[in-house]
Amino acid sequence: MSDTDSGSVLSDHERATIEAAAARIVPSDEGAGASEAGVIDYIEGLLAADDVDTDISPREKKEYANFILGGMGGRTEEQQATLFKLHGTGSRHLQAYRDGVVELDRVAAELASGKDFRGLDDAGRDQVLTVLDERKDAFFTLLLTHTMEGFYGHPRHGGNKDRVGWRVLDYPGPSFPHGNEKPYGWYDANEPDEFVQEKKDGSS
């Protein structure tokens, strides 16, 4: 799902605009931002799922559902793609993104006489995004949600490359199969514990 150079469903301009917007939602600073995390690849993966006709029989829907749910070892990427197909997620989102890019460029042109979103500097881009945010624009919320998912989510979905999103938080990531040793945090290390844990012998 992280294939970036072949079969993109977005035009170069659309892709670059979304990438630039995501980079303002989680900006790069002393730590990585959306650009380094590859958030755009995560988003493209979501949009690339083509849809099945949702007007299918319950029987067919059930078959899809069982394929998706019956997975061993967690849901595979293929199964997840099928779930998206079933829900029509891909094309719904793709259209929202296409319209969203047009809107970003339109607002940009309004604010900065004729420039498109990519033509603005960081401050200008922030201004455009603020306009969308303040009017509770549905596309902006979608983009924001996907950017957070692609930045802070598990790398197996194409974003958070090299766990850069987790590094920003000083979070080592999921601990299985090792688990965690005590103490866990400052308070359990330092606050007296009156409930001493004794191993019980299993009798009453």
Add this chain to the structure above:
Amino acid sequence: MAEHETVDVCIVGGGASGLVAAKELTEAGMTVCVLERGPWYKREDFALGDELMYRRRNFFWPTVELEPRTWRPDADTPAEVLSTKTQTFSNAMCVGGGTIHYSGLSWRFHESDFRVKSEDGPVAGTTIEDWPISYDDMEPFYEKAEWTVGISGQGWSSPFDPPRKRDYPVGPAARNSPGAALERGARKLGLHPFPTPLAILTGDYDGRPGCIGKGMCSAYGCPVGAKSSTLESLLPKALATGRLEIRPLCLAREITLDRNGKASGVTYFNGEGEEEHQPARLVVMAAGGVETARLLLLSESARFPQGLANRSGLVGKNLMFHSPGVTLVVTFPEPLDGHKGTSSTRVLHDFYKSDSSRGFIRGGFMHPRAHGGDPIELALRPIHGKRWGKEHKDSMRETWRHYLHSHCTGESLPVESNAVDLDPDLTDCYGLPVARITYTSHENDVRLATYLGERSREIYEAAGATRIIVPKPETRKLHNHQMGSARMGNDPGSSVVDKWCRSHDVSNLFIVDASVFVTSAGLNPTLTIEANAFRVCDYMVTEARKGNLIH
């Protein structure tokens, strides 16, 4: 329609209560078939620490697209389809049900919880009643549940606990920093924090290992086998009898009747979406507080035009979700590192006892929780000042290692108009009307929720928190504790099942999930669901041996 061979018992739903019944009845020699609409996951399926897959993409939960539910505040308002976010507040559909992803808080209800009307009633606008059973009737089965399912805790550590004869089989979970922070504040205020009893093993027990403190526990499955889900603790025992057949991906659509008005089996959609019929001498409903009621209502017939076992007209009514308890977000100056360990390790019951001078009756408790390790969830919480940009990112950095969320769980009073019925306008992917939920919390519930939120604030202030966010009670949500929709009682006119959870109307139909709860208590319900299922099965086995149930 394919017709299977007759079994002694067909159980609908393979979650908490269903697998208690499967174990108890197969061990007593009965042949049992469990129909479970979800898949049969194994431990390995829970190995990926993937917030996106498990939490945000409905791994466990019915999806809004295939199996939606609708909600409305009252009968005069049009129902709306519940969102994905709300839908995840229903319970998992898979073998093990809600016990796969639960946090495992495992309470015995207090003695007073079984006699709410005698202690506090009546209350206008509610249908509070005493249960037809008492704590004493339940006590041996609580003990059995604790030792069979595998509950960790420290007996007699809470001064508010109801009497117990025996300690927990394993000691309490390692205290996490949210628990230690609660203790710090609570002690300053003279309160009595104690270790949370959990369906999580802390050492080897019954062939399973102890918890490795890995985090991602609540809302996730346990890849270690330490969480005492019914999948881990009970199913292997039931399978070992050789008398259990479990059929995953099979959705029950109707309980069928014979000529005499007794249940004759269950019709269901198999994994291919085709209808099959499982004939059975006894039918046990264990599909959860919403789906059990829905299935009874779907099973209408000339004999039961209002739905099966519904001569009282009460199937679906008196639904309880617990008070609309608030979730506080609290940050501390030192790291809590809430991505480690199990979610809840210390709790407080100081505000549990009913005291009408507070302006409401009944009570509840608070439990600070380690967040488990869900950064997307944190990123999308409206607590960062800005939703995006540098300010948001810095807030994420400051908050991540330093925050806990603290839940307040309180009793909700039964209200007859709070109900599950069949949505007249919407069907699921099988073409069946979906559950429509009509729900508005009683004023008492809202006052209680607000009170617990404020007491929590005081505790975290005393503990030295840097930031405490107490939201308003959220009344618009579906909760994962679903109780009361087929209440038990002695009078067939005012209850659906008798004290043995046997239908007043259909003598070979039993209900073992939380639908039968008369009142909700202010505590997570699952240990009580399981203990009650053990109690009901004990009765079924005794009656069957006398020849009174299965002929």
